[in-house]
Amino acid sequence: MTTPAIIQGGMGVAVSNWRLARAVSQEAQLGVVSASLLAVVQARLLQQGDPGGHLRRAFAHFPLPGIVKQVLADYFVPGGIPKDQPFRPVPMPSVQRNPRLEGLTVLSNFAEVFLAKEGHRGQVGINLLEKIKLPTLPSLYGAMLAGVDVVLMGAGVPREIPGALDQLAAGEAAELKLHVEDRPVDQPPVITRFDPQALWERVAPKLPRPRFFAIISSATLALTLARKSTGVVDGFVVEAPNAGGHNAPPRASHTLSESGEPIYGPRDAVDFPRIRSLGLPFWLAGGASRPGKLAEARAIGAAGVQVGTAFALCDESGIVPELKRRVREWICAGLAHVRTDPLASPTGFPFKMAQLSQTLSDAAAYARRLRRCDLGYLRSLFQREDGTVGYRCPAEAPEAFVRKGGDIAETTGRQCLCNGLAATVGLGQVLPDGSSELPILTAGDELRELGRFFDLSRESFTVRDVLNVLLGNAPALT
Template identity: 50%
Template sequence: MGIAVSHWPLARAVAAAGQIGVVSGTGIDSVFVRRLQDHGVDGELGAVLERFPSQHVVEQVLARFARARRSSAARYRNIAMPSHRSSRVAVELTVLASFAEVALAKLGHTGTVGLNLLTKIQLPTVPSLYGAMLAGVDVVLMGAGIPAHVPGILDRLARGDVVETPLAITGPAPRSGAPVLRFDPAWLATPTPPRRPAFFGIVSSHVLATALTRRASGTVEGFVVERAVAGGHNAPPRGPLVLDDRGQPVYGPRDEVDLEAMRDLGVPFYLAGGVTTPEHVRGALDAGAAGVQVGTLFAYCRESGMDPRLRADVVAAAQCGGVEVTTSTRASSTGYPFKVASVAGTLSDGAVYAHRERVCDLGYLREAYVTADGAIGYRCPAEPVQSYLAKGGSPEETVGRVCLCNALMATAGLGQLRRGRTAEPPIVTSGDEVADIVRLAGADSSYGAADVIAHLGRDLPTAT
């Protein structure tokens, strides 16, 4: 669900309705401080922050970011980009931001709340997990890579142990070895270690699910099986890459999920991708799934974190049959295919893309590499081209790349202002079945999370 689209109001609404409400943890530190600059601290957030175990961290963050409201003509104050040299203050901010997001999602009900992180974004992972655990997160869901190390990290955090993970480096490792990312729960003066949440791996095939089951450093309590029609990042096709006449990757029989093999693992699994009708839900359950994961329908509901004007534009376009979704092999700097919806005024428009000046000031998708002098540097093919080339990157890698960090922040209404008060343009990612949102849009072209749940569960037996 990108950055802050699946935010705490949506997760709270879904969890309160008896389902698993999931918050996105991607870029949560930047999301948190930008919200503070826009809105300050209201009663609910204030009550949540009072429960954080290290009040000096709260005081420092509020003093820096919540003292005055940002005007609509002012830029956001950024935080430092993540690196293996990030200060303890930066790490503590990530813990606090993750804690607040999950704690807000859990207010007012006894339902289940999860946290979704991308394995590819390594640097904030452990502090994000710990903050969520301090808030009582029930489930952690991770994909975009093979998160075999994460179950063991959850075990260590639940014991209050120090966590050390080697920094993933693209290309040759430094002679002295990869730097170690160290996180010590004692920094937060937590009175007792938090409860370990369940861990769900997000996979694209039974092969990956089997590998994760065997290689995981701890127990895996479930899987989310994402098919290629899902929005956001997709797994690449297995085998040689073949593109269709629109430049999209072609998926074949080898990419079909063997549901019998999934059942044989003996671990609950949820089907994701293209789930927009009651028939899809019934089919998943009949195939042995424990349930489904739904993204696109919730992304356009009233409780979602998508900018309301952008959300209304997509719904209106869908009602006219004017939203096309393509799978781009170039947009994401991760190298994974990425779904892009064609929406006017967004980076799906070639003119908008060409007009945007390349800037890299959030840095979540940067990769670590060894510089010519043996140091550790960071680069991203979506950063300014000359900067990327100076860091040893190839020009071919820069073609068509989108700064997803800034674009997805803009999609959530948190975009930065640039020179001339130009706003960062957003990007909309959706599943292939985005047109199905018209089934739910009422007379005012809107619908709520409860409407999605009622629609999808229409044919299911009610509890007695």
């Protein structure tokens, strides 16, 4: 397999969809789909009538037709539901096995990767968050059934993933340990388990094992993963704190700037010689769309760069066209601003949000939203007094969080990323009052500088336009 110069970031909920990944891969770089909430994304697309018939085309190639039949019966609506009708809910991930949710998760990840790989021979990756563990194993298996080439994972320490890939590739069951708050240390760990054999009437097939790239922010984490993971780590994406989405917390300072943002300092600088000493390929992420950055990365021994935000504004990305148009105009007017919010994400990681009106970055819009948790992908697990496992999210209604033993202070400023990011790609839930969930737009700090890629006289802005600038095949706009 070739080593790409450019990795397209796996962004948000369906921002890095199959169309974007496919376009990047067709240009001989690594296109990446996002696995986040894919079961919800595709269940809602099916309820919209499966525009273009793409999902059903992919489903026709899925080797387990019984799962396809069940998913279509549960969610497909010919012609689509009325726009003012709420989407049918998808079961929330839980420790207890739910065969229907498991089948939907496997199928949706298969379909996303299948469509991204369809009609070309380029490489396709899939991005997952370590913090979202419950759907990880069926997500990986579905992607592997479609022949995914690379698995990328960040937002945590994914030591168990390389070994899980080995087991799934062999058709064997895999397990991940789950963090359960309030669980005594002398009790056995709670695990999530996925057995491919449960899906098959014959022996589960052996599958190609994809490469695994860990998304990291320090040389210490790179060394830990390279030496202590359950299987082989094949490379690293080294992400700086100016990258979009979730960021690693600062290592030294717990104070905030005057604008209420985390302060990064010398201890957050990456020791690239130590990473280089591992002998594994690595890519730089964060501010990497600047012309000349690829050459700088290679000069310090990197294989290339990972770029997210510039691709997020391409025609091929999943962000709804009207929102992309507004953001491009905002950038060209010199008004773009991104804030690193230390509280927004239920995960506790700093999270970058573009400060744009008619999104949940608007304080008034945030205050009007009735807090709820109806998707559940960022819920934390906790142990109840009777020893059973419960689920809570600091972005849910504060009274519900406290009733489950949570600290009221943890609810301050939290955003429902699940619903907000789904709305960003046109899949926001319709609320009881007839309105819809508002979007959350995450972007890297370089958002304000992306006018170098486009001007408002052009209606189209594509993956090829971005790659031409990144690879030096076309000058940036001045």
